[in-house]
Amino acid sequence: MARSDINRSGEIEVFVRVVEAESFSAAARSLRMTPSAVSKLIARLEDRLGARLIRRSTRKLQVTPEGSAFYESGLRILADISAAEREASLGATPRGRLRINCLVPFGQHHLIPLIPRFLDANPEIIVELTLTDKVVDLMEERADLAIRAGQLTSPGLIARRLGQSRMVMVASPAYVEAHGIPKTPADLAKHHLLGFCFRRTSEGWPFRDGKGKIVNVVPEGSLVSDGEQMRLMLLAGAGIGRLSCWHSAPDIAAGRLVPLLEDFNPGDEEAVHAVYVGQGKHLPARVRAFLDFLVANVKMSQRW
Numbered sequence: 001m002a003r004s005d006i007n008r009s010g011e012i013e014v015f016v017r018v019v020e021a022e023s024f025s026a027a028a029r030s031l032r033m034t035p036s037a038v039s040k041l042i043a044r045l046e047d048r049l050g051a052r053l054i055r056r057s058t059r060k061l062q063v064t065p066e067g068s069a070f071y072e073s074g075l076r077i078l079a080d081i082s083a084a085e086r087e088a089s090l091g092a093t094p095r096g097r098l099r100i101n102c103l104v105p106f107g108q109h110h111l112i113p114l115i116p117r118f119l120d121a122n123p124e125i126i127v128e129l130t131l132t133d134k135v136v137d138l139m140e141e142r143a144d145l146a147i148r149a150g151q152l153t154s155p156g157l158i159a160r161r162l163g164q165s166r167m168v169m170v171a172s173p174a175y176v177e178a179h180g181i182p183k184t185p186a187d188l189a190k191h192h193l194l195g196f197c198f199r200r201t202s203e204g205w206p207f208r209d210g211k212g213k214i215v216n217v218v219p220e221g222s223l224v225s226d227g228e229q230m231r232l233m234l235l236a237g238a239g240i241g242r243l244s245c246w247h248s249a250p251d252i253a254a255g256r257l258v259p260l261l262e263d264f265n266p267g268d269e270e271a272v273h274a275v276y277v278g279q280g281k282h283l284p285a286r287v288r289a290f291l292d293f294l295v296a297n298v299k300m301s302q303r304w
Helices: 008-021 024-031 035-049 065-088 104-121 173-179 185-190 227-235 245-253 285-297
Strands: 054-056 061-063 096-102 125-131 145-149 157-171 205-208 214-217 241-244 258-260 269-277
Touching (some): 008 035, 008 065, 061 065, 096 104, 104 125, 104 285, 145 285, 157 245, 157 285
Parallel strands (some): 096 145
Antiparallel strands (some): 054 061, 145 269
16 A cells, blocks of 8 residues: 555656656756755665666666656656546636536527637636536535526525516417417416426516406416427417516517516516626636626526
Protein backbone atom coordinates (compact mmCIF):
# COMPACT_ATOMS: atom_id res chain seq x y z
CA MET A 1 0.00 0.00 0.00
CA ALA A 2 1.29 3.45 -0.91
CA ARG A 3 2.39 5.69 1.93
CA SER A 4 -0.03 8.52 2.62
CA ASP A 5 2.76 11.02 3.28
CA ILE A 6 4.25 10.83 -0.23
CA ASN A 7 3.84 14.05 -2.18
CA ARG A 8 3.65 12.47 -5.60
CA SER A 9 2.96 15.69 -7.53
CA GLY A 10 5.92 17.30 -5.75
CA GLU A 11 8.19 14.41 -6.73
CA ILE A 12 7.06 14.63 -10.33
CA GLU A 13 7.67 18.38 -10.45
CA VAL A 14 11.20 17.97 -9.08
CA PHE A 15 11.98 15.17 -11.54
CA VAL A 16 10.64 17.22 -14.49
CA ARG A 17 12.78 20.21 -13.45
CA VAL A 18 15.90 18.03 -13.22
CA VAL A 19 15.34 16.58 -16.69
CA GLU A 20 14.67 19.98 -18.24
CA ALA A 21 17.61 21.67 -16.49
CA GLU A 22 19.91 18.66 -17.11
CA SER A 23 21.36 19.41 -13.69
CA PHE A 24 20.57 18.75 -10.04
CA SER A 25 22.06 22.10 -9.05
CA ALA A 26 20.12 24.14 -11.63
CA ALA A 27 16.86 22.38 -10.73
CA ALA A 28 17.56 22.96 -7.04
CA ARG A 29 18.06 26.69 -7.59
CA SER A 30 14.78 27.03 -9.51
CA LEU A 31 12.93 25.11 -6.80
CA ARG A 32 14.71 26.86 -3.91
CA MET A 33 16.04 23.56 -2.64
CA THR A 34 19.55 22.28 -2.00
CA PRO A 35 21.19 19.99 -4.59
CA SER A 36 21.48 17.33 -1.90
CA ALA A 37 17.73 17.45 -1.21
CA VAL A 38 16.95 17.15 -4.91
CA SER A 39 19.33 14.22 -5.32
CA LYS A 40 17.83 12.39 -2.34
CA LEU A 41 14.28 12.97 -3.60
CA ILE A 42 15.12 11.51 -7.02
CA ALA A 43 16.80 8.53 -5.34
CA ARG A 44 13.70 7.89 -3.20
CA LEU A 45 11.52 8.15 -6.30
CA GLU A 46 13.64 5.60 -8.13
CA ASP A 47 13.57 3.25 -5.13
CA ARG A 48 9.80 3.49 -4.89
CA LEU A 49 9.32 2.89 -8.62
CA GLY A 50 11.97 0.18 -8.77
CA ALA A 51 13.48 1.71 -11.88
CA ARG A 52 16.49 3.83 -12.76
CA LEU A 53 15.27 7.15 -14.18
CA ILE A 54 18.54 9.08 -14.45
CA ARG A 55 22.12 7.92 -14.92
CA ARG A 56 24.52 10.19 -13.08
CA SER A 57 28.10 11.03 -14.12
CA THR A 58 30.58 13.73 -13.21
CA ARG A 59 29.88 15.63 -16.43
CA LYS A 60 26.13 15.36 -17.13
CA LEU A 61 22.89 13.52 -16.43
CA GLN A 62 21.48 10.97 -18.84
CA VAL A 63 17.78 10.13 -18.79
CA THR A 64 17.03 6.40 -19.15
CA PRO A 65 14.21 5.09 -21.41
CA GLU A 66 12.15 4.55 -18.25
CA GLY A 67 12.96 8.09 -17.20
CA SER A 68 11.90 9.49 -20.59
CA ALA A 69 8.53 7.69 -20.36
CA PHE A 70 8.04 8.90 -16.79
CA TYR A 71 8.94 12.46 -17.84
CA GLU A 72 6.27 12.49 -20.60
CA SER A 73 3.65 11.12 -18.22
CA GLY A 74 4.74 13.61 -15.56
CA LEU A 75 4.23 16.55 -17.91
CA ARG A 76 0.66 15.43 -18.60
CA ILE A 77 -0.07 14.94 -14.90
CA LEU A 78 1.23 18.39 -13.97
CA ALA A 79 -0.80 19.93 -16.80
CA ASP A 80 -3.94 18.15 -15.54
CA ILE A 81 -3.32 19.42 -12.01
CA SER A 82 -2.90 22.97 -13.26
CA ALA A 83 -6.11 22.70 -15.30
CA ALA A 84 -8.03 21.35 -12.30
CA GLU A 85 -6.80 24.21 -10.12
CA ARG A 86 -7.75 26.79 -12.75
CA GLU A 87 -11.21 25.25 -13.09
CA ALA A 88 -11.74 25.31 -9.33
CA SER A 89 -10.53 28.89 -9.01
CA LEU A 90 -13.27 31.54 -8.86
CA GLY A 91 -11.27 33.79 -11.14
CA ALA A 92 -10.54 31.08 -13.68
CA THR A 93 -11.22 31.33 -17.39
CA PRO A 94 -14.56 29.53 -17.94
CA ARG A 95 -13.86 26.07 -19.35
CA GLY A 96 -15.13 22.52 -19.24
CA ARG A 97 -18.45 20.76 -19.83
CA LEU A 98 -21.59 22.75 -18.92
CA ARG A 99 -24.64 20.52 -18.39
CA ILE A 100 -27.95 22.38 -18.80
CA ASN A 101 -31.49 21.07 -18.27
CA CYS A 102 -34.13 23.33 -19.82
CA LEU A 103 -37.88 23.33 -20.40
CA VAL A 104 -38.65 22.56 -24.04
CA PRO A 105 -40.25 25.78 -25.36
CA PHE A 106 -37.77 28.10 -23.67
CA GLY A 107 -34.90 25.98 -24.96
CA GLN A 108 -36.17 25.97 -28.54
CA HIS A 109 -37.26 29.61 -28.78
CA HIS A 110 -34.87 31.45 -26.46
CA LEU A 111 -31.87 29.39 -25.34
CA ILE A 112 -30.71 27.58 -28.49
CA PRO A 113 -30.57 30.80 -30.57
CA LEU A 114 -28.30 32.31 -27.90
CA ILE A 115 -25.89 29.39 -27.47
CA PRO A 116 -23.67 30.19 -30.52
CA ARG A 117 -22.97 33.66 -29.09
CA PHE A 118 -22.16 32.18 -25.69
CA LEU A 119 -19.77 29.62 -27.20
CA ASP A 120 -18.07 32.30 -29.30
CA ALA A 121 -17.43 34.28 -26.11
CA ASN A 122 -16.38 31.15 -24.16
CA PRO A 123 -14.55 28.85 -26.59
CA GLU A 124 -13.26 26.54 -23.84
CA ILE A 125 -16.78 25.55 -22.70
CA ILE A 126 -18.66 22.54 -24.10
CA VAL A 127 -22.47 22.75 -23.72
CA GLU A 128 -24.47 19.60 -23.02
CA LEU A 129 -28.17 20.55 -23.33
CA THR A 130 -31.22 18.46 -22.40
CA LEU A 131 -34.73 19.74 -23.16
CA THR A 132 -37.59 18.48 -21.00
CA ASP A 133 -40.55 19.99 -19.16
CA LYS A 134 -40.21 17.43 -16.37
CA VAL A 135 -38.67 18.68 -13.13
CA VAL A 136 -35.53 16.59 -12.67
CA ASP A 137 -33.16 16.20 -9.74
CA LEU A 138 -30.05 18.19 -10.65
CA MET A 139 -27.81 16.04 -8.48
CA GLU A 140 -29.04 12.76 -9.98
CA GLU A 141 -28.81 14.13 -13.53
CA ARG A 142 -25.39 15.69 -12.78
CA ALA A 143 -26.67 18.92 -14.29
CA ASP A 144 -24.97 22.23 -13.51
CA LEU A 145 -28.22 24.18 -13.72
CA ALA A 146 -31.81 24.02 -14.96
CA ILE A 147 -34.12 26.59 -16.53
CA ARG A 148 -37.67 26.29 -15.21
CA ALA A 149 -40.95 28.14 -15.59
CA GLY A 150 -43.60 28.75 -12.96
CA GLN A 151 -43.37 28.51 -9.19
CA LEU A 152 -40.23 26.97 -7.73
CA THR A 153 -40.94 23.92 -5.59
CA SER A 154 -37.57 22.15 -5.27
CA PRO A 155 -35.89 22.86 -1.92
CA GLY A 156 -32.17 23.49 -1.67
CA LEU A 157 -31.87 25.24 -5.03
CA ILE A 158 -30.73 28.79 -5.65
CA ALA A 159 -32.70 30.68 -8.30
CA ARG A 160 -31.84 33.56 -10.59
CA ARG A 161 -34.79 35.18 -12.36
CA LEU A 162 -34.47 35.54 -16.13
CA GLY A 163 -37.80 37.28 -16.70
CA GLN A 164 -41.55 36.84 -16.65
CA SER A 165 -44.58 37.45 -18.84
CA ARG A 166 -48.32 37.11 -18.50
CA MET A 167 -50.40 34.13 -19.57
CA VAL A 168 -52.82 34.23 -22.50
CA MET A 169 -55.48 31.86 -23.86
CA VAL A 170 -55.09 31.17 -27.57
CA ALA A 171 -56.41 29.12 -30.49
CA SER A 172 -55.73 29.05 -34.21
CA PRO A 173 -57.88 31.04 -36.67
CA ALA A 174 -58.95 27.72 -38.22
CA TYR A 175 -60.23 26.44 -34.87
CA VAL A 176 -62.07 29.69 -34.16
CA GLU A 177 -63.67 29.62 -37.61
CA ALA A 178 -64.83 26.03 -37.12
CA HIS A 179 -65.97 26.22 -33.49
CA GLY A 180 -66.65 29.87 -32.79
CA ILE A 181 -65.20 32.33 -30.25
CA PRO A 182 -66.03 31.77 -26.56
CA LYS A 183 -67.61 34.92 -25.12
CA THR A 184 -67.28 34.00 -21.43
CA PRO A 185 -65.34 31.40 -19.43
CA ALA A 186 -68.56 29.38 -19.14
CA ASP A 187 -68.57 28.96 -22.92
CA LEU A 188 -65.35 26.91 -22.67
CA ALA A 189 -67.45 23.89 -21.67
CA LYS A 190 -68.42 23.64 -25.36
CA HIS A 191 -64.80 23.68 -26.60
CA HIS A 192 -61.85 21.34 -26.82
CA LEU A 193 -59.36 22.45 -24.13
CA LEU A 194 -55.76 21.23 -24.20
CA GLY A 195 -53.90 20.45 -20.98
CA PHE A 196 -50.63 18.93 -19.80
CA CYS A 197 -50.06 15.32 -18.81
CA PHE A 198 -47.61 16.27 -16.04
CA ARG A 199 -48.62 17.73 -12.70
CA ARG A 200 -48.53 21.53 -12.44
CA THR A 201 -48.74 23.89 -9.47
CA SER A 202 -52.27 24.84 -10.59
CA GLU A 203 -54.25 22.54 -12.84
CA GLY A 204 -56.94 25.14 -13.59
CA TRP A 205 -57.07 28.24 -15.78
CA PRO A 206 -57.94 31.37 -13.75
CA PHE A 207 -60.43 33.96 -14.99
CA ARG A 208 -62.01 37.08 -13.53
CA ASP A 209 -65.77 36.81 -13.35
CA GLY A 210 -68.10 39.77 -13.68
CA LYS A 211 -67.87 40.45 -9.93
CA GLY A 212 -64.08 40.70 -9.81
CA LYS A 213 -63.55 37.24 -8.32
CA ILE A 214 -61.19 34.59 -9.72
CA VAL A 215 -62.76 31.38 -11.03
CA ASN A 216 -60.88 28.33 -12.35
CA VAL A 217 -61.66 26.26 -15.41
CA VAL A 218 -59.96 22.86 -15.55
CA PRO A 219 -59.08 21.73 -19.11
CA GLU A 220 -60.23 18.18 -19.75
CA GLY A 221 -59.31 17.66 -23.39
CA SER A 222 -56.21 16.19 -25.00
CA LEU A 223 -53.01 16.16 -22.95
CA VAL A 224 -49.48 17.00 -24.11
CA SER A 225 -46.09 16.47 -22.49
CA ASP A 226 -44.55 19.93 -22.90
CA GLY A 227 -45.28 23.51 -23.87
CA GLU A 228 -43.94 23.24 -27.41
CA GLN A 229 -46.21 20.29 -28.15
CA MET A 230 -49.06 22.41 -26.82
CA ARG A 231 -48.12 25.22 -29.23
CA LEU A 232 -47.92 22.86 -32.21
CA MET A 233 -51.29 21.30 -31.36
CA LEU A 234 -52.84 24.76 -31.14
CA LEU A 235 -51.33 25.81 -34.47
CA ALA A 236 -52.79 22.65 -36.00
CA GLY A 237 -56.25 23.66 -34.82
CA ALA A 238 -56.67 20.97 -32.16
CA GLY A 239 -58.31 23.24 -29.58
CA ILE A 240 -57.80 26.05 -27.08
CA GLY A 241 -54.79 26.28 -24.79
CA ARG A 242 -53.05 28.63 -22.40
CA LEU A 243 -49.47 29.74 -22.98
CA SER A 244 -47.17 32.49 -21.74
CA CYS A 245 -46.59 35.56 -23.87
CA TRP A 246 -42.88 34.74 -24.18
CA HIS A 247 -43.94 31.52 -25.90
CA SER A 248 -46.95 32.63 -27.96
CA ALA A 249 -46.30 36.30 -28.85
CA PRO A 250 -44.59 35.67 -32.24
CA ASP A 251 -47.49 33.44 -33.36
CA ILE A 252 -50.10 35.98 -32.21
CA ALA A 253 -48.27 38.83 -33.94
CA ALA A 254 -48.11 36.78 -37.15
CA GLY A 255 -51.80 35.83 -36.97
CA ARG A 256 -51.11 32.13 -36.48
CA LEU A 257 -52.80 32.21 -33.05
CA VAL A 258 -55.67 34.34 -31.76
CA PRO A 259 -55.93 35.56 -28.12
CA LEU A 260 -59.26 34.69 -26.46
CA LEU A 261 -61.23 35.95 -23.43
CA GLU A 262 -58.82 38.83 -22.81
CA ASP A 263 -61.55 40.74 -20.93
CA PHE A 264 -61.49 37.96 -18.33
CA ASN A 265 -57.70 37.53 -18.19
CA PRO A 266 -56.57 38.03 -14.56
CA GLY A 267 -53.11 39.10 -15.69
CA ASP A 268 -51.25 36.32 -13.89
CA GLU A 269 -47.63 35.95 -14.95
CA GLU A 270 -45.24 33.06 -15.43
CA ALA A 271 -41.66 33.60 -14.28
CA VAL A 272 -38.63 31.80 -15.70
CA HIS A 273 -35.64 31.07 -13.45
CA ALA A 274 -32.24 29.49 -13.79
CA VAL A 275 -31.75 27.25 -10.75
CA TYR A 276 -28.64 25.54 -9.44
CA VAL A 277 -27.29 23.71 -6.40
CA GLY A 278 -24.95 25.30 -3.89
CA GLN A 279 -23.88 28.75 -2.83
CA GLY A 280 -23.41 31.32 -5.56
CA LYS A 281 -19.99 32.44 -4.37
CA HIS A 282 -18.64 28.92 -4.98
CA LEU A 283 -20.00 28.49 -8.50
CA PRO A 284 -17.61 27.13 -11.13
CA ALA A 285 -16.50 29.78 -13.58
CA ARG A 286 -18.36 28.10 -16.47
CA VAL A 287 -21.70 28.22 -14.58
CA ARG A 288 -21.24 31.80 -13.41
CA ALA A 289 -20.40 32.91 -16.97
CA PHE A 290 -23.52 31.23 -18.34
CA LEU A 291 -25.81 32.73 -15.70
CA ASP A 292 -24.46 36.22 -16.32
CA PHE A 293 -24.87 35.71 -20.07
CA LEU A 294 -28.51 34.63 -19.68
CA VAL A 295 -29.44 37.56 -17.45
CA ALA A 296 -27.88 39.99 -19.92
CA ASN A 297 -29.36 38.48 -23.09
CA VAL A 298 -32.72 36.82 -22.41
CA LYS A 299 -35.61 39.03 -23.51
CA MET A 300 -39.11 37.79 -22.70
CA SER A 301 -42.21 39.18 -24.39
CA GLN A 302 -44.85 40.82 -22.22
CA ARG A 303 -47.31 41.29 -25.09
CA TRP A 304 -47.55 40.56 -28.80
